[in-house]
Amino acid sequence: MNRIRLYGLMLVLLIVFVSFGSVAAQDGVTINWVTISGFYTDWAEQVAARFEEDTGINVNIIDVDIGQLYETQVLESVADTGAYDLLTYDAGQKAEFAESGYLLQIDEYIAAADPEVIAFEDIAPALREVTSMWRGGVFGLPYYTFTMGYFYRCDLFENPDEMTAFEAEYGYALGIPQNYDQMADIAEFFRRTPGETLAGQAIEQDFYGIGVMAGRFDQVQDEINSIAWSSGAQVINDDGTPGVDDPEFLAAANLYVDELLPFAPPGALSSSFDQIVAQMQQGLIAQTAAFFLDQYANMAKTEDMIPGARICTAPAPGVHSWVGAFGVGVSSDSTHPQEAFDFLAWMAGAEAQREFATGGGTTCRTSILTDTALISENPQTMGHYPTLVSVLDHTAAANFYPNYLFVPQGGKIYDEMTTWYSTAAAGEMSVEEAMANMATAIERQCGGACEIANEALGENYTPVPMPFDYEAFVASQANDIDAWIAAQ
Numbered sequence: 001m002n003r004i005r006l007y008g009l010m011l012v013l014l015i016v017f018v019s020f021g022s023v024a025a026q027d028g029v030t031i032n033w034v035t036i037s038g039f040y041t042d043w044a045e046q047v048a049a050r051f052e053e054d055t056g057i058n059v060n061i062i063d064v065d066i067g068q069l070y071e072t073q074v075l076e077s078v079a080d081t082g083a084y085d086l087l088t089y090d091a092g093q094k095a096e097f098a099e100s101g102y103l104l105q106i107d108e109y110i111a112a113a114d115p116e117v118i119a120f121e122d123i124a125p126a127l128r129e130v131t132s133m134w135r136g137g138v139f140g141l142p143y144y145t146f147t148m149g150y151f152y153r154c155d156l157f158e159n160p161d162e163m164t165a166f167e168a169e170y171g172y173a174l175g176i177p178q179n180y181d182q183m184a185d186i187a188e189f190f191r192r193t194p195g196e197t198l199a200g201q202a203i204e205q206d207f208y209g210i211g212v213m214a215g216r217f218d219q220v221q222d223e224i225n226s227i228a229w230s231s232g233a234q235v236i237n238d239d240g241t242p243g244v245d246d247p248e249f250l251a252a253a254n255l256y257v258d259e260l261l262p263f264a265p266p267g268a269l270s271s272s273f274d275q276i277v278a279q280m281q282q283g284l285i286a287q288t289a290a291f292f293l294d295q296y297a298n299m300a301k302t303e304d305m306i307p308g309a310r311i312c313t314a315p316a317p318g319v320h321s322w323v324g325a326f327g328v329g330v331s332s333d334s335t336h337p338q339e340a341f342d343f344l345a346w347m348a349g350a351e352a353q354r355e356f357a358t359g360g361g362t363t364c365r366t367s368i369l370t371d372t373a374l375i376s377e378n379p380q381t382m383g384h385y386p387t388l389v390s391v392l393d394h395t396a397a398a399n400f401y402p403n404y405l406f407v408p409q410g411g412k413i414y415d416e417m418t419t420w421y422s423t424a425a426a427g428e429m430s431v432e433e434a435m436a437n438m439a440t441a442i443e444r445q446c447g448g449a450c451e452i453a454n455e456a457l458g459e460n461y462t463p464v465p466m467p468f469d470y471e472a473f474v475a476s477q478a479n480d481i482d483a484w485i486a487a488q
Contacts, residue, residue, distance in 0.1 A: 030058040078100075086334075109341045153311065153312075191209045236403040296362075379481050
């Protein structure tokens with residue numbers, strides 16, 4: 001991703017500091033934030049440098065590879081070492097971190113903060129629910145969403161020859177897949193070998209119908225769960241029992257293994273999100289499965305690398321996909337909780353997040369996600385925002401929050417998914433065998449039926465069956481950023 005421009009960030013932070021002047025300088029105080037290495041750390045270091053200059057509070061950033069972040073934080077939290085003042089967690093780990101006492105409840109800190117800085121209600125409702133809330137309290141703030149959508153080569157989908165051939169073969173028009181059966185048809189259709197034609201041109205290398213993240217990383221479960229949720233299946237059923245071995249879930253997993261994976265590049269079994277981006281940039285794939293919309297800035301580079309290519313985004317097929325974010329919370333054993341919260345509120349605040357967004361980050365703040373002027377000025381880094389807003393709004397309206405996000409053992413269950421889902425994808429076990437092992441793992445982690453704390457959503461919490469309105473989405477032109485900007 002593009003790095004945040006330091007000049008712009010310094011200007012933004014100066015503005016923020018004016019409204020944040022209530023933070024007294026605390027020379028000598030150091031807060032330790034453990035977070036994800038890579039782009040996130042680059043941005044964090046720039047944010048921290050200005051914060052230190054303006055407040056006198058030192059911020060020590062400890063960057064950890066995402067694959068080791070969960071275990072690293074749990075070990076320190078269980079031992080009460082006080083090593084970290086701020087923890088970074090995935091939405092699926094929030095329940096465990098809050099329930100286990102790793103995170104400090106911050107409702108009182110929020111109430112005492114400058115409302116212009118904290119702007120808690122500005123966080124997109126769906127992301128606020130899955131990342132911040134636990135049993136009616138607030139345990140952190142989201143600062144980066146990896147909510148899933150769908151990427152596709154719209155230049156290929158709109159090619160008259162391809163459109164005619166597809167409809168002749170499958171009996172319906174080529175377009176954004178509205179369910180995973182249609183995605184599978186598109187994956188099969190676009191699989192081409194050297195010598196065949198693609199958009200009227202003979203190709204010299206294999207071309208694949210889809211890119212999937214089937215490697216033993218914590219993305220394969222994001223793809224499979226999205227298929228399952230869209231068919232009404234759950235990882236954990238409403239009664240707390242495992243749902244991964246139910247017929248609906250097995251059908252979803254089998255569709256992934258049997259109907260999507262065969263039309264992906266050979267490296268699919270060792271792929272994570274970086275490989276999918278590379279496959280798109282190299283002109284190897286026509287579409288993704290459910291995929292992280294935050295990768296738009298990288299995906300958009302395909303247009304510079306492949307003559308005539310156009311990248312479009314849309315919601316992932318079906319009713320629901322993975323909605324989540326990285327959150328940051330104050331460690332319960334922090335020796336400087338107020339200073340840690342002050343930095344958190346400022347780092348996740350609207351002004352700093354605005355600069356984060358223009359530099360390639362994907363914010364969680366509604367005011368920025370819907371800022372049409374800002375998006376039109378930064379189409380290469382914010383071009384996915386209209387699609388993202390559609391997905392988040394639909395999730396909030398449907399009141400759909402997967403049960404497993406409200407189980408105290410959620411983080412450990414998520415780790416187990418990587419093992420068994422990738423085992424099924426690789427053919428090391430049948431889908432049925434792998435999901436039976438996953439079901440056993442869920443029961444082991446929960447000690448039987450899992451407790452689902454959906455009371456955090458209110459006594460009358462009920463998911464609303466609400467298929468996504470793809471016709472309205474297309475009419476809004478949100479899948480074509482140039483057309484969408486022109487229409488505003």
